[in-house]
Amino acid sequence: MVLRWLLFVFLIPFIATGQEWEVVVEKNGIIVEKNKETIRDVYHFRTTTKINASVNELEKLLENISNYPSWLYKYDKAELLNASVNTFLFRAKILAPFPLKDRKIKIKLIKSSVEDKIVYQMQSTPVTDTLFCVNCEEIAGMSGSWQLKKVSEKVTEIQNVTRVIADIPLPKAILYPLFYRAPQKSFENLLEMYSN
Numbered sequence: 001m002v003l004r005w006l007l008f009v010f011l012i013p014f015i016a017t018g019q020e021w022e023v024v025v026e027k028n029g030i031i032v033e034k035n036k037e038t039i040r041d042v043y044h045f046r047t048t049t050k051i052n053a054s055v056n057e058l059e060k061l062l063e064n065i066s067n068y069p070s071w072l073y074k075y076d077k078a079e080l081l082n083a084s085v086n087t088f089l090f091r092a093k094i095l096a097p098f099p100l101k102d103r104k105i106k107i108k109l110i111k112s113s114v115e116d117k118i119v120y121q122m123q124s125t126p127v128t129d130t131l132f133c134v135n136c137e138e139i140a141g142m143s144g145s146w147q148l149k150k151v152s153e154k155v156t157e158i159q160n161v162t163r164v165i166a167d168i169p170l171p172k173a174i175l176y177p178l179f180y181r182a183p184q185k186s187f188e189n190l191l192e193m194y195s196n
Helices: 002-017 055-063 065-070 172-193
Strands: 021-027 030-035 042-051 075-083 087-094 103-114 117-125 141-152 155-165
Touching: 021 172, 030 172, 042 172, 055 117, 055 141, 055 155, 065 075, 065 087, 103 141, 155 172
Parallel strands: none
Antiparallel strands: 021 030, 030 042, 042 155, 075 087, 087 103, 103 117, 117 141, 141 155
């Protein structure tokens, strides 16, 4: 009985969060974490910061797909394919460092309100247009979310969770910094955009 109780008490933090995260970068109010359970070709990151912008301003930013290259790191182009009340379907070309090929991806964003947050769930789907970014390789799979949480009228906590399946023939020691550099730089761009 005592052993069961100790096991339960030990597991509470892991049950409560559902994930175990490790900080890989903490700079200028931006925290980038990686999931400790990441294995094989899956890269799972969470990035959080507070921005001097209202929830409404950041909703407009996230829904302005064609503007993504102005702040999302390495996005070369982004095209809205379809939009309804709370669903956005878009495709994008993402630049990759030499010797890798650039990447292409198609994402469905689904917006919802959860408690005190606005959440955009992300899920990749196959890129069916063979002429879109002909020399690019498709990202094998991507999922995650954007979360906007009101701190005050002019301050919002923004969080991005991204899980990428990447079949790239390079060691994880090289790939991990490349993957967490993207959310870190994107959030630095956001902070700069809303610094005034």
